[in-house]
Amino acid sequence: xxxxxxxxPPLGRLKHLDTMSSPRAAASSIPNSTSVNSQNMGEDxxxxxxxxxxxxxxxxxxxxxPRANSLMDRADSTIKMAGSNLQLQRADTFxxxxxxxxxxxxxxxxxxxxxxxxxxxxxxxLQQLVGFVLGVxxxxxxxxxxxxxxxxxxxxxxxxxxxxxxxxxxxxxxxxITALLPMVCIPLMSIQSSEYIATAxxxxxxxxxxxxYLVDIAMEHVHLPRRIALALLLRVGxxxxxxxxxxFMGLCWVxxxxxxxxAVTLVITPFAIxxxxxxxEQVRNAADSSVDYAQEEGADEAxxxxxxxxxxxxxQRLQHFADGVLIGxxxxxxxGGIATITGAIPNYFLAAESALAGQVxxxxxxxxxxxxxxxxxxxxxxxxxxxxxxxxxxxxxxxxVIEQEYQDLICEMGPMSRxxxxxxxxxxxxxxxxxxxxxxxxxxxxxxxxxxxxxxxTLALVPAMTxxxxxxxxxxxxxxxxxxxxxxKFDFG
Numbered sequence: 154x155x156x157x158x159x160x161x162p163p164l165g166r167l168k169h170l171d172t173m174s175s176p177r178a179a180a181s182s183i184p185n186s187t188s189v190n191s192q193n194m195g196e197d198x199x200x201x202x203x204x205x206x207x208x209x210x211x212x213x214x215x216x217x218x219p220r221a222n223s224l225m226d227r228a229d230s231t232i233k234m235a236g237s238n239l240q241l242q243r244a245d246t247f248x249x250x251x252x253x254x255x256x257x258x259x260x261x262x263x264x265x266x267x268x269x270x271x272x273x274x275x276x277x278x279l280q281q282l283v284g285f286v287l288g289v290x291x292x293x294x295x296x297x298x299x300x301x302x303x304x305x306x307x308x309x310x311x312x313x314x315x316x317x318x319x320x321x322x323x324x325x326x327x328x329x330i331t332a333l334l335p336m337v338c339i340p341l342m343s344i345q346s347s348e349y350i351a352t353a354x355x356x357x358x359x360x361x362x363x364x365x366y367l368v369d370i371a372m373e374h375v376h377l378p379r380r381i382a383l384a385l386l387l388r389v390g391x392x393x394x395x396x397x398x399x400x401f402m403g404l405c406w407v408x409x410x411x412x413x414x415x416a417v418t419l420v421i422t423p424f425a426i427x428x429x430x431x432x433x434e435q436v437r438n439a440a441d442s443s444v445d446y447a448q449e450e451g452a453d454e455a456x457x458x459x460x461x462x463x464x465x466x467x468x469q470r471l472q473h474f475a476d477g478v479l480i481g482x483x484x485x486x487x488x489g490g491i492a493t494i495t496g497a498i499p500n501y502f503l504a505a506e507s508a509l510a511g512q513v514x515x516x517x518x519x520x521x522x523x524x525x526x527x528x529x530x531x532x533x534x535x536x537x538x539x540x541x542x543x544x545x546x547x548x549x550x551x552x553x554v555i556e557q558e559y560q561d562l563i564c565e566m567g568p569m570s571r572x573x574x575x576x577x578x579x580x581x582x583x584x585x586x587x588x589x590x591x592x593x594x595x596x597x598x599x600x601x602x603x604x605x606x607x608x609x610x611t612l613a614l615v616p617a618m619t620x621x622x623x624x625x626x627x628x629x630x631x632x633x634x635x636x637x638x639x640x641x642k643f644d645f646g
Contacts, residue, residue, distance in 0.1 A: 274624040276632060277325070284323020291315035296342055306344050313338045326621050327636035329645070336360055337614050340607045343598055347608040348511065357610040358494065358505040361515070363645065364613035365495040368580055369416045370642050371620050371634045375573045375627070376566050378408060378420045383559045392550045394474055394542045399534065401425055401478055402485035406530045409489030410519075411584050414497050418486045425482060428558060429475035432550045436471055440464020470545055477541025484533035492526035494518050494609075515587040515609045571626045572633050579616045586612040 272282040295312030299305050313335060320331040336354065340347040351357040372378060382404055386392055389400070401421065408417045443460050490496030494504045494515055504513050586594075590612050595605040620634035628635075 270630050275630050276622075276624040280323050281325050284319045284325045287323075288316040288319030288325065291319065292338070309342050309344055310339070313342070313344075326618070329636065330618060330621050333360075333363075333614055333618060337611055337618065340611045341598060343600070343606055346600070346604070346606045347611040351610055356505050357608055358501050360610035361613050362495055362501055364583070364610065364617040365411075365413060366416075366643050367617040367620065367634065367639065368576070368583055369412045370639055371576045372412065372580065373416065373420050373642075374634065374638055375570075375576050376562065377573050377576055378404070378417070379424045379562060380566075380569065380573065382421065382424060383555065383562060386550075386555050387552070387559060392555065394545050395538060397428075397550060398474075398478055398481050398537060398542060402481045402530065402534055402537075405482050405485040406489035406526075409486040409496050410492045410526070411495075411580065413495060414486040414490030417489070418482055421482055421486075422479065424558075425478050426475070428550065428554070429471070429478060431554045431558065433468055433471050433475070435551060435554055436467050437464060440467065474541050474545055477537050480541075481533065481537050484537070485530055488526050488530035488533060490526075491529065492519055492523045514591060516591055519588075567627070575623050575633055576620070579620055583613055583616045586616065 270276060270278050272279065277285070292312040292315065294300070295315065296309040299308050301308045316338065317331055317334050320326050320334065321328055325331070326334075336347070336350055339345050339350050347360075348357045351360045354360055382400070385400055385404065386397070389396055392400070405417050405421055408421075440460065440463065443464070487497065490500070494500050494513070500518070503509065504518065587609055590607070590609060594607045594612060598605070598607045600606055621632045621636075623633045625631050625633045
């Protein structure tokens with residue numbers, strides 16, 4: 154608009170305009186021009202108004218220039234800060250994705266995985282150890298010793314604040330995981346209730362979901378469900394169709410109670426497809442062997458065609474059974490998810506309703522919904538058995554096929570490591586804490602009025618956050634669970 158206002162006028166109308174130094178001067182001098190006739194006076198008036206508008210727009214633009222410069226300065230300082238953080242990393246540790254690059258600028262020590270980490274079994278640098286010590290000491294000094302006796306809750310809160318500050322500055326934990334510390338520390342230190350603190354994030358049910366998702370991601374990362382399934386099938390030996398369907402459905406049903414039905418389905422389904430494909434290959438190889446044997450024995454063409462048709466029919470029946478296995482995984486995971494608040498997404502929304510606030514816990518939901526979950530799971534198995542297994546003339550998957558699958562897992566992940574054991578222990582501890590919370594922490598940590606301050610969300614976060622403090626054997630220099638692993642599957646930061 155300013156450029157339009159300052160467009161040069163026709164020379165025939167304003168002959169002396171080139172001598173003017175500013176739009177205001179030109180505008181003021183237009184009425185004094187004697188070289189224009191009365192017909193041009195109206196046009197000159199409109200030109201004068203246009204130039205006056207241009208001058209006013211220029212003055213307003215001048216006012217906006219400092220604000221624009223301020224924004225540019227702040228953007229430049231932000232870029233410089235991010236660049237200085239990135240300079241702390243080695244070039245080979247830079248992520249390639251835009252989101253991960255922003256996280257790397259925020260958490261340079263977390264992403265600099267190739268740096269020497271001589272402390273805590275190769276998990277921390279010196280500054281991270283210093284930050285851990287400073288944070289823990291500050292928490293103890295202000296929350297246990299209470300330098301200001303008259304305001305014990307305030308001094309305890311100051312200790313939590315200093316703990317978070319030290320962990321943030323020195324990157325003892327990823328910044329987004331450090332942000333969960335108040336949800337754990339404040340209720341356990343009897344400052345405020347878990348339900349109240351959770352409102353600063355989402356709500357207590359959402360925080361419970363975050364805690365269970367973190368453990369789910371760790372289990373998937375170390376391939377623990379796949380190893381459990383293979384170990385179970387190896388103990389059975391030759392796996393008949395009914396047994397295979399029962400193993401998959403039972404495993405999914407149990408895992409979906411304590412993890413999440415969607416996560417369990419996504420983890421088990423690829424393994425089930427791989428196993429059924431191997432079984433189909435076994436059937437086709439047996440059919441080819443029978444055809445070769447018939448040819449060696451000099452069988453006629455009709456016998457050979459019959460053998461080929463029999464092998465194809467067997468393979469088709471196995472494909473039909475594979476469909477039943479996949480449906481069984483989905484049914485059993487949904488049935489298991491009924492049993493707990495964290496098992497299925499609809500359960501989250503119902504438990505978070507204000508009408509149920511403070512009345513439903515993880516254990517009370519489990520006690521109410523477990524019989525329904527069990528009945529649905531058994532009924533689903535019976536239906537699928539009648540529909541897909543009863544008339545199946547397939548002898549079963551040989552032990553050799555399962556052993557080959559297990560060897561593929563060994564080649565990919567190695568033998569069972571300390572990482573898998575640690576994740577399994579964390580999962581068991583989380584389940585036990587949720588089960589026994591109404592009988593333990595709810596009675597131990599209370600307000601002056603006797604109200605329970607700790608709920609399921611706080612207790613579920615405690616074992617989940619320890620996964621970021623346990624050094625990994627498979628990936629030296631990192632914790633069992635890292636922020637890039639979490640961010641890839643659960644983008645809440």
